[in-house]
Amino acid sequence: MLKPRYQITHLILDHLTKISAAREVIINAPLVPKWELDLRREALIRSAHASTSIEGNSLSYEEVSNLEIGREVTAFGKDRQEVLNYFDALKYLDKLIMVEKITNKDILKLHKMITTKTLDNPEYSGKYRHGNQYVIVGNRFTGEITYKPPATREVPELMEDFLDFINEIDFKKLNPVLVAGIVHYEFVRIHPFIDGNGRTARILATYILLKSGFDTKRFFALDDFYNSDRPGYYAALKTVNSTKRELTEWLEYFCEGVDVSLEAVRKKIMLLTGGKSRDMGFNQIALGEKHMKIVEYVRKNASVTNKKVRELLNVSNKTAYQVLETLCKYNVLAKRGGGRNVFYILE
Incomplete structure (x- = not known):
């Protein structure tokens, strides 16, 4: 040993x-x-x-x-x-x-x-x-x-x-x-x-x-x-x-x-x-691995669509939408386009 x-x-x-x-x-x-x-x-x-x-x-x-x-x-x-x-x-x-x-x-x-x-x-x-x-x-x-x-x-x-x-x-x-x-x-x-x-x-x-x-x-x-x-x-x-x-x-x-x-x-x-921490009352945005995977994809490919998110995560249309909306809520991604041509880019 x-x-x-x-x-x-x-x-x-x-x-x-x-x-x-x-x-x-x-x-x-x-x-x-x-x-x-x-x-x-x-x-x-x-x-x-x-x-x-x-x-x-x-x-x-x-x-x-x-x-x-x-x-x-x-x-x-x-x-x-x-x-x-x-x-x-x-x-x-x-x-x-x-x-x-x-x-x-x-x-x-x-x-x-x-x-x-x-x-x-x-x-x-x-x-x-x-x-x-x-x-x-x-x-x-x-x-x-x-x-x-x-x-x-x-x-x-x-x-x-x-x-x-x-x-x-x-x-x-x-x-x-x-x-x-x-x-x-x-x-x-x-x-x-x-x-x-x-x-x-x-x-x-x-x-x-x-x-x-x-x-x-x-x-x-x-x-x-x-x-x-x-x-x-x-x-x-x-x-x-x-x-x-x-x-x-x-x-x-x-x-x-x-x-x-x-x-x-x-x-x-x-x-x-700026020296801030959670102990001082500042919240840390905690994203799961699936969110980080999408952000990483956008970083490498400039944009992502709902369809691509479904493929990457093997999830339903609803779940893909929720993932993207969460990223938009935290100002990580920004929505562009409209209707069937919606896509997302880094904020």
Whole structure:
């Protein structure tokens, strides 16, 4: 059974306190749906751009943003596919967090989504290393070997322990941020795949923050912090002694990343709302997933009709009308045209 070793230092405690305070501001901010949608989209793009950039992807933030809305970009080799794959994996987490327990099958599916059409050998996609396969971790620029993962024969048992740890966690007893940091490191340590381990580890850290209910708004991108400080990121991972596996320094760095990322979102929200919160008597407009789905569709396609809403949500004409009227009531959408030619655009 995986039993992580670490100490709660003053630095970790300080970061966790700041994280909690920033999270409260974010949760209680009276954001209008358009702002909320924009913040979610920005976090999605930043995560995909940063996590793939860490691994050497050359696409700019603007190019990744264009890919997210379906625009074509000129990209070399596998760069475009890597980003599209990462978008798919991030969106798949919405389904994965609804499952009671995560399994090896889920991990393999995530890896396959992340690496499809990007590996030199396609057979490695969605499969743990096995047989005589082995990996070494090194600096792609200097050729220096920085880490030798456990032997391939140990992977099955290590992954079982890893999954048991995740599935048995009580988030009331262990802070989700610490759990995410532990999961991130442990997956990198095991290195169960020939390639794509870093991206999968970062996806799993995000999964923990979503599954635990910590990141309910999905406004921040932790990967952005790593990408802005790649030397620090790799140095922090290397602080964990391969024998003793004491995680304190790594967790200090990981908590700093969450702290910095949430603080950036908090500042942005304070600017958008003028510092207002629900505690001050300002109401937050709460829209369900079906409403957000329609808003997202309009953002990408400029307008929507009642017929299209029925198709997208698989609902009746009456329900589609109610959804659209709710969005108009909150000044999210505006009605245009008349009779059979009615359509809706963003307000």
